[in-house]
Amino acid sequence: MMEVPLFLRGIFVVTGKNMRLYYTKPPVLMFGLLFPLFMFFAFFVGRHLDLTTFFPAFLAMMLFFTASSVGPLITPWEKREKTYERLLSYPVTQDSIILGDVAAGAIFGIGISLLVWIASVFFVPVAVTNPGLFVLAFILGTLSCAALGVLLASPASDSPPNVMIFSNLVRFPLIFISGIFVPLQQMQGWGLALAYCSPLTYLVDLFNAAMSGTSAFSPFVDCSVLIAVSAGFILAARVIQKRNMMKGM
Amino acid sequence: MNAIEAKHLVKRFGAVTAVNDVSLTVREGETFGFLGPNGAGKTTTIRLLTGVLSPDAGDVRITGIDIHRHPLDAKMQMGVIPESSTVYGDLSAEQNLHLSGQMYGMPRALREERIDEILSQMGLNEKRRNPVRTFSKGMKQRVSIACAIIHRPRVLFLDEPTSGLDVQSRRLVIDTIRRMNEQGSTIFLTTHNIEEANTLCQTVCIINKGKVVAQDSPERLKKMFDTTQSVEVSFDRTVTRDLFAAEGILRAEPYGDKWRLYTDNPDRVLKYLVGRAERESIGIMSLTTSGPSLEEAFVHLTERA
Ligand SMILES: Nc1ncnc2c1ncn2[C@@H]1O[C@H](COP(=O)(O)OP(=O)(O)O)[C@@H](O)[C@H]1O
Ligand SMILES: [Mg+2]
Secondary structure, rough: OOOOHHHHHHHHHHHHHHHHHHHOOHHHHHHHHHHHHHHHHOOOOOOOHHHHHHHHHHHHHHHHHHHHHHHHHHHHHHHHHHHHHHHHHHHOOOOHHHHHHHHHHHHHHHHHHHHHHHOOOOOOOOOOOOHHHHHHHHHHHHHHHHHHHHOOOOOOOOOOOHHHHHHHHHHHHHHHOOOOOOHHHHHHHHHHHHHHHOHHHHHHHHHHHHHHHOOOOOOOHHHHHHHHHHHHHHHHHHHHHHHHHHHHH | OOOEEEEEEEEOOOOOOEEEEEEEEEEEEEEEEEOOOOOOHHHHHHHHHHHOOOOOOOEEEEEEOOOOOHHHHHHOOOOEEEEOOOOOOOOOOHHHHHHHHHHHHOOOOHHHHHHHHHHHHHHHHHHOEEEHOOOOOOHHHHHHHHHEEEEOOOOOEEOOOOOOOHHHHHHHHHHHHHHHHHHEEEEEEOOHHHHHHHHOOOOOEEOOOOOEEEEEHHHHHHHHHHOOEEEEEEEOOOOOOOHHOOOEEEEEEOOOOOOEEEEHHHHHHHHHHHHHHHHHHOOOEEEEEOOOHHHHHHHHHHHHO
């Protein structure tokens, strides 16, 4: 592309717009913030689970929910409020809008999860054995989850509630098959096969590798899978949204 | 150089061909009116010209820049006021304008200067910090226009900018279009209001069913519309078509129990009808005249095309 500076500026401005407009929308607060906290209390607190062992998985879940909750909302919301056409008439393309939506989700995910991690340091003795890997887990995790969120917004719909329901139908099952509540090492058969299919599994594994130093796969495999699925989600969102555009606004 | 150059644009939605081989050229600095009845394909054409939709065939150049190949450079040249798309209701007028200015890469100081200027021109100064959600339709449209002109675009697209507006907003919108044109912007305006096109535009192009059916100066097109004025008359007894074989009556059509007479000179037709009825002692039950009808002109033009 010959218009790289314009393209980057478009992504930057779209990201800023998303951050300002969508971080405080009720569905984002509900499914991005409250929900993972409820899950935490429901499954970990009072069950005498070893919090330290499960903390990396919880952090991965937090990152997953926060980062993937912004994306599904933005495009349907803009279509319903009829701001989408106007947005497209600015010097942006569908690509810069998609990347701006991913960036907004990713920043939300990183911000909230970092806060949770910092706060938790006071309550749970969580070690980080490999800080470099920990940073990488945050970045790749938030990127892939935010990309998933944007992909979930791609079906042609201008109804945010429908898209939120759809995206939760996809997101909820993932947390039960990704080695969050049952470590991967204890899974077998079908459960394990499913877990291998879930991108979240590799994020959980990467957090385990970075924090406790024990993981099912090599961190290299985890990182490669997360990079690949991020690219895959973004490309899929791009193809679907382009096709929707050919059919009309 | 031409401000807008579109060649053989085609856009289909399933079985509907919304834009069917439209080519048009808009010279730099002119105000170009794009007229057509509802569903004619005006909005779809604007979306193709502004790069919001991709055509199935054909290409578009904005100030010489191919919009398909260089969408961002091309979009930098234009300001767009879509038909039904609005600005962000959660943001204030001022915030919307800042966002728009950022999209066009304007530095903060320049944005602030222009925003002050535009908000007062648009009569929005007092409410500049209120969320746009709380504005009336006319005020929202003024914010929308302000957002599209903050960077002084070389080409300004407006899709039915005045439809459904209150008188004050309408006047502000028209004044703004005029001022932008005087300052050198090329204007591409869709409307189904002939008078508006007539007073604002140097060139008028008429589209119907996705095809351009006429392109000319408003004066010449108006002559064409003139022949679409009509007189409707009904009598107390049945009459035959012979009665209407008179000078000035271009065409007579039965219409329920009435006759509709197309003319370019309603005065003459009225006098003729009254005189003739008097002489033959026919009672006139009703008599109405209607001005040039765009709809009629379209029918006329498409029949010819
Ligand atoms: N997104 C769409 N999907 C299907 N048909 C469409 C779509 N947009 C427009 N059309 C059809 O294309 C034709 C032209 O519409 P439009 O360009 O909106 O006309 P206008 O703006 O002149 O009223 C209409 O028949 C309309 O129903
Ligand atoms: Mg329209």
